[in-house]
Amino acid sequence: MDAVKFLKERKRMCKSLGESCTGCMINIKKRELRCFQFCEKYPEKAVAIVEEWTKEHPEETRLTRLLKNYPNTPLLNEDGIPVYVCASHLGLMEMERCTNRCVECWNTALEEE
Structure with a gap:
């Protein structure tokens, strides 16, 4: 997943989960880190999480x-x-x-x- 697609898909994922981030795998894994901090510290894990979410939630065409x-x-x-x-x-x-x-x-x- 390239950087632009990652950012767009993460935005779509966040929008679908709402402000509480309930159910967000980044939120679950980040513990003490904010989402952007988790993405900076563990970019490979963040990309893998977003890729998995994208597979499970394809865009409607x-x-x-x-x-x-x-x-x-x-x-x-x-x-x-x-x-x-x-x-x-x-x-x-x-x-x-x-x-x-x-x-x-x-x-x-x-x-x-």
């Missing part, structure tokens, strides 16, 4: 949201994207931003609101 709401949506076998459905036609993105790279578009992570 346009495609996973669609399939959660419409599980029987037919998908193209080779790409795994919806057949005959463009995300812009469903209002999931602005039509002007359509790049005709559907796999990339459908696998874009939803921004947390």
Whole structure:
């Protein structure tokens, strides 16, 4: 995991756990250290914790949201994207931003609101 991904995923992890940090493995392991101190003192352990959390909590994408709401949506076998459905036609993105790279578009992570 590169540094930018680590920082983004740690932020996503922290946001999901709330201000109390209940259930945070960094919080459990840090004992007397604050989170940033633990990350500075034990960077390999911090990265491993965030990597594990990321595996267990993948980001929701346009495609996973669609399939959660419409599980029987037919998908193209080779790409795994919806057949005959463009995300812009469903209002999931602005039509002007359509790049005709559907796999990339459908696998874009939803921004947390």
